[in-house]
Amino acid sequence: MRHLVQIALIAGYATACGISPASRLTSTGWGDSVEILPIPPKPKPAPTVLGHTKLADLNPDPKIVEVSLTARAAKIALSPNRMVDMLTYNDQFPGPLLEANVGDRVIVHFKNELDEPTTIHWHGLRISDQMDGNPRIQNPVPAGGTFDYDFVVPEAGSFWYHPHLNTNEQIERGLYGPLIVRGPDEPYYAFERFFVIDDIVLEGNTIPDDFLVNFPEGVHGRYGDIFLVNGTESTAGQSDTVPRGRFERWRLVNTANARTMQLSIKGALFRVIGTDGGLLETPYLTNKLLLPVGRRFDLEVLYDTSGQAVLESTDELETSSKIPLYTINVTDEVDTEPGPIWTVAPFPARTPNKTATLVFDFKTDANGNLVWMVNGKAHNHDPVFTFRQGDTVALTLRNAAPMTPHPFHLHGQFFTVTSGGGGALEPGLKDTVRLLPSGTVEVLAYMDNPGTWMAHCHILEHSELGMMASIRVEP
Numbered sequence: 001m002r003h004l005v006q007i008a009l010i011a012g013y014a015t016a017c018g019i020s021p022a023s024r025l026t027s028t029g030w031g032d033s034v035e036i037l038p039i040p041p042k043p044k045p046a047p048t049v050l051g052h053t054k055l056a057d058l059n060p061d062p063k064i065v066e067v068s069l070t071a072r073a074a075k076i077a078l079s080p081n082r083m084v085d086m087l088t089y090n091d092q093f094p095g096p097l098l099e100a101n102v103g104d105r106v107i108v109h110f111k112n113e114l115d116e117p118t119t120i121h122w123h124g125l126r127i128s129d130q131m132d133g134n135p136r137i138q139n140p141v142p143a144g145g146t147f148d149y150d151f152v153v154p155e156a157g158s159f160w161y162h163p164h165l166n167t168n169e170q171i172e173r174g175l176y177g178p179l180i181v182r183g184p185d186e187p188y189y190a191f192e193r194f195f196v197i198d199d200i201v202l203e204g205n206t207i208p209d210d211f212l213v214n215f216p217e218g219v220h221g222r223y224g225d226i227f228l229v230n231g232t233e234s235t236a237g238q239s240d241t242v243p244r245g246r247f248e249r250w251r252l253v254n255t256a257n258a259r260t261m262q263l264s265i266k267g268a269l270f271r272v273i274g275t276d277g278g279l280l281e282t283p284y285l286t287n288k289l290l291l292p293v294g295r296r297f298d299l300e301v302l303y304d305t306s307g308q309a310v311l312e313s314t315d316e317l318e319t320s321s322k323i324p325l326y327t328i329n330v331t332d333e334v335d336t337e338p339g340p341i342w343t344v345a346p347f348p349a350r351t352p353n354k355t356a357t358l359v360f361d362f363k364t365d366a367n368g369n370l371v372w373m374v375n376g377k378a379h380n381h382d383p384v385f386t387f388r389q390g391d392t393v394a395l396t397l398r399n400a401a402p403m404t405p406h407p408f409h410l411h412g413q414f415f416t417v418t419s420g421g422g423g424a425l426e427p428g429l430k431d432t433v434r435l436l437p438s439g440t441v442e443v444l445a446y447m448d449n450p451g452t453w454m455a456h457c458h459i460l461e462h463s464e465l466g467m468m469a470s471i472r473v474e475p
């Protein structure tokens with residue numbers, strides 16, 4: 001009888017996804033008798049995020065998340081046979097999961113045990129600029145120093161944290177971690193996965209320290225030859241086992257220095273339910289996920305058939321064959337828990353009251369070194385624009401370079417993409433968008449968070465070589 005419920009649910013999902021229910025039903029092999037049974041209400045436990053250790057909350061107040069993070073060198077097993085000297089948060093790679101609810105005050109007691117200064121940036125969070133990890137606002141935390149980050153998390157979504165100093169090296173060496181903010185009425189999934197996807201250059205068991213060479217790193221950014229999923233080499237064959245019929249929420253983030261991940265899932269149904277700025281009013285189907293550095297996607301995954309569901313990658317040029325990143329073995333045992341009913345409020349439409357243009361360009365300096373620029377200047381930190389809080393800015397982003405894309409990232413605000421981007425327009429609030437070589441993207445940027453904000457390319461070699469600007473939003 002449990003099977004009957006599940007068939008009806010899968011048929012409903014298939015219809016919502018535009019797949020003929022008939023074909024879905026016959027492929028279940030459960031016959032054609034469909035009958036909906038009442039599903040008894042159950043109290044819902046907090047979602048389990050598979051694959052990460054959650055940071056311990058030291059504060060009993062339910063509205064305060066108080067945690068400790070220490071950056072320091074540690075040896076990490078990237079695979080059973082490979083121990084690598086890396087930089088870590090709390091001796092973990094990736095850093096531990098920071099989880100909070102909308103409206104919570106988050107206090108992070110940070111200690112820098114690296115031998116160089118650093119800061120932590122909470123990528124995507126619209127918090128105060130004083131707590132954003134911008135090394136021009138907060139004094140970088142010196143080697144041996146401490147800093148208490150203290151902010152209120154305004155909205156739900158999938159985010160990540162990483163340093164904002166010497167980023168191409170500190171992030172490549174392992175400093176990053178996942179961050180989840182939960183909303184009060186979010187559609188509920190009992191099981192979630194956060195896939196933190198990276199690529200890394202290794203020579204044997206060592207990360208070679210030729211950072212910021214002029215070519216090819218300076219031009220294209222540092223591409224790794226080994227894919228890492230949650231800190232483990234893809235070749236290590238990570239896997240898990242789930243019952244057929246289970247719905248899960250997957251969160252994906254690309255933490256590489258430069259590579260755009262091109263992801264797909266075979267052996268399961270999935271749809272995009274969220275992006276940088278949280279859940280979408282209307283989820284959509286796709287078969288490819290183009291994930292530029294820094295960007296997130298949230299997916300609903302339904303293991304509709306037994307066998308193997310595999311998260312796979314190619315590079316953005318699809319020059320490589322598919323690389324399996326993570327395998328889910330789907331058993332014949334059946335999970336009858338339905339997927340959530342989708343109710344997510346729309347983001348209110350806004351009309352632009354200002355326009356601005358950012359041009360991403362390069363030159364070679366007197367020594368023949370490559371310099372990356374925003375609006376004609378490297379490290380363009382006197383605000384290139386000043387807006388008022390509440391402004392809606394029609395922002396044109398133009399890539400003047402023919403040889404590389406630039407994943408543009410704006411701190412402290414969200415935007416929606418209105419044209420360009422090299423494909424079908426993706427809905428939802430973003431903080432990161434990819435500009436194709438010589439391409440132009442138009443966005444509507446919602447300047448709702450006052451402060452001074454970095455606006456830069458998230459190819460870390462490009463931003464360190466100057467492709468970094470600031471904008472100002474006056475309260």
Ligand code: C2O
Nearest residue numbers: 121123294409454
């Ligand atoms: Cu992911 Cu300026 O940051």
Ligand code: CU
Nearest residue numbers: 406457459462
């Ligand atoms: Cu770039």
